[in-house]
Amino acid sequence: MNKIIGVELSHRFASIAIRERLALNKEQTKEALRFLKKNYEEIFIISTCNRLSIYAYGENNDAILAYFNRFGNYRQxxxxxxxxxxxxxxxxxxxxxxxxxxxxxxxITGQIREALTIAREENTIGAVLDELIRHAIHTGKKVRQETNIGKFSASLATVGFELIEQEGYKFEESVFLVIGTGNMANLVNTVLDRTKIKKLYVASHDFERAQEMAKEWRGEAVQMDQMHAALSEANIIIGGTQGEINLLHEETMAESKCPRANFALQSGGCKLFLDFGVPRNFNPNLKEHDNIKLFDLDDIKKITYKGLLKRYDEIPMARTIVNQEVDWFSVWLKNRKVAPVIEAYWNNLDDIRNEELKWLFPKLGNIDKHTEIVLKRFTHRLLRKISKPSIEAIKEIAQNLHETDNPINTAKNILAVNSVDIFVPKRKIVVGTRGSKLALTQTNWIVEQLMKLEPTYEFETKIIRTSGDEGNINVVGAFTSALQRAMLAGEIDIAVHSFKDVPTEDVFGLRVITVTPRKDARDVLISKSGKTLNELPSGSIVGTGSLRRSVQLQQIRPDLEYKFIQGNVDGRIAQMEKGNYDAIILAATGLQKMNMIDVATEIFDTDVMLPAVGQGILAIEMIDKDGYIYDLVKKLSHQPTKDAADAERAFLIALGGGCNLPMAAYAQATETEIKIEGIFATKEGDFFARKTISGSINDKRTLARQLALALKEEVELKKKAIITNVS
Structure with a gap:
C-alpha cells in the first residue's frame, strides 16, 4: 500500500562539507525527479542550503536511498x-x-513553493503530494500568524549581518562585494537596502542580471572574471552563488591588494568573508590566515542561538499547531485510503443483496412493481444499518492506526465482538541504546522498570553505534544522532540517553517524554596514587573530557596540568594505569551504575564542582505521538527532575548551547520553588564566575536565563578590568 515517505539530508545531522556534495540546482533537481519518477506514483524534491529532502508517495524508500548512494556512502x-x-x-x-x-x-516557504512548481513542470506530482505541500505551506503561515516566532525570526542573511556587527565592522565605512544573483544574494541585497553602506559591488556569471540588481540596489556590477579590483577595495565579501565550488582560491586572493596596502593573504587583517553558498563559494583554507575571517553556513548556525532565545518560548505553541495540522492531514489521508475499502465492502454486500432478491422474487409469485420497489428499498436500508457499525469501525481503525495491531484485534473491532477472549501475542517495544558498558547498564535498568509497570509487554534491546563511539565526539549529537535517525526510520521505538548528551536543539518529530529521578550528580577523582586533589603533587597530570571540569579545578589547584581524555570508563582508567595520567575525573553516577564507585579516591560535592547540565539524569526519547508506548514510558517521568533539567537546558541555551563550553549548572526543584547554581568562564579558566539564583518553579527558564546572562556579564567585566589595568 502506498504511503507518504521520504529521505532527508539536513543541517541536523550533516555538516556543510557533506551537504555541498549533494546540493542540487534546478536542472539537477529535474533530472533527479525524472530518474525517480519510474519508482513512485508521486515525488517532489526540496533542495536548499540547509537540506536535500526527497518526498514520495509509494511503498518504500528503497529507490530514494539508491539515488543517494549514487553520491557515495552518506547513509549515516x-x-x-x-x-x-x-x-x-x-x-x-x-x-x-x-x-x-x-x-x-x-x-523556506518560497523554497517549498518552488519545489512544487518544479515537480508540476516535470509532471511528478499528484493529488496526494499536491495537497500535502499546500497544507504544509498553510501550516507555516498559520504558525507565523498565531505565534510570535515570525516576529523574532531571522533569515541567514540577517544573522550574517548581526555577525558583521559583532566582528566590529561599521556598515557606513564598509565596501561590500556580493557574488551571485540567486535567491540568497537577493536576500542579502534586501537587507543591504535597509542599511547605509559605503559602496556595493555585485558580481555574477550573468552580467545582465548583475547589472539589474546593482541598479536596483544602487551598486556597481562587475564581470565575474574581472572582479579583482572590486575584491581589492571590498572589506566584506559575501558569496551567494550556486554550482561553483571554491570560487575564491588563495591564488585569486593573492591577485587582489588590500586597501590598507598589504596583500590580504599576507597581513592587514581587513577582510571578512560570509559564505552562504552550497556548495561553498570560498576555499575553507582561507580560515587559516589570521588576517582573513571566513564564516560558512555551519559557522553562522552557531551564532543563531541569540535569536533562538527570543523564539524559545514560542516553539511549544508552534509545535502544537504543527501537530494539530498533522493530525488533520492524517485524517484526510487515511479517509482517502480507506474509501476504496469501504466502497468494495459495500459493493460486495450489495451484490449479495441483489442475488438474494433474484432468488426471492420468483418465490413470492406474481408481485406488482410497487412491492418489488419496497422490498428493494427495505433490503437496502437493512443492509446499510447492519453494515454501519463495521464501516464506522473501519474508519476508526484507519484513524487510530490499528493496522499496526494484531489482526485478530482488528477483526474483533470490525465485527464488534470485543467481548470474545482470544489470545493475542504481547506488544513489543524495541529499545535503542549505545553499546558501551555504561549505556547498556542504564538501558537494562530502564527496561526493568518498564517491565515492572507492564509485564505483558515484550522488550528488545537494539545496539546502535554512534559517531561518538567511533571517536568523533566534536560534533553535535555525537552520542544521540544515530539513535534519533533510527527512531525516525522506525528501527527502534524508544532511545535511552544520558540527558547530558542530548543536544539543546531538538529534532522535530521526536520528543524527550521522560526524565528519570536524578541520581548522584557529583564528579569523582580517581588517582593512581590514591591521593586526593589537594594531596596531588604540583605538576600532576589530571585527565578530564570537559572544559567544565578543568576550569573549576583550576580555581582550586592551578598548579596541576589538565589534559584532555576520552573513551569509556574502563578505557580511561586503563589510560591512567598506563601512566598517561596521574588522576582522572569521572561522573559518580556512571561508576555507581556499574558498581565501581569504590575505585573513587575522592567525591566532589557540588559546592566544589558543579556537574554538567543534565548529569545524573536518564532521558527516554521517542516519536512525537501518543499511544501505548507513550502511555507506558510517561509513567517513569519524575516532575521535579524534569523541572530541574528544563532550567539547566535553558541556562545552556542562553550561553550558546553545546557541551564544550566552560560552564555548568545544577538545579534543585520542589513543587513550588527552584534553586539554580551556575558557573561560566573563559576557556583558559583565567576569568571565572559562579552565582546562584532562586525563585518560583513557574519562572524556571526565565531564572536560568537571568543567571546565565549575569555570569557572562561578570566574566566580561573581569576581562575588561584586566585590559584597563594593563593599558
Missing part, C-alpha cells in the same frame, strides 16, 4: 522518513521554520 547522515505520519510532520515543521538553522525564518 540521512534521516529516513519511513511512514506517512513521520514524513508529514517533518515537512510541516520544515514549512513552519522549526527545522531551519535560523528558527522561524520564512524563506
Amino acid at each position: 547522515f540521512l534521516s529516513i522518513l519511513p511512514d506517512s505520519e513521520i514524513a508529514i510532520r517533518n515537512l510541516f515543521s520544515t514549512a513552519a521554520g522549526l527545522e531551519s538553522q535560523a528558527v522561524g525564518e520564512h524563506q
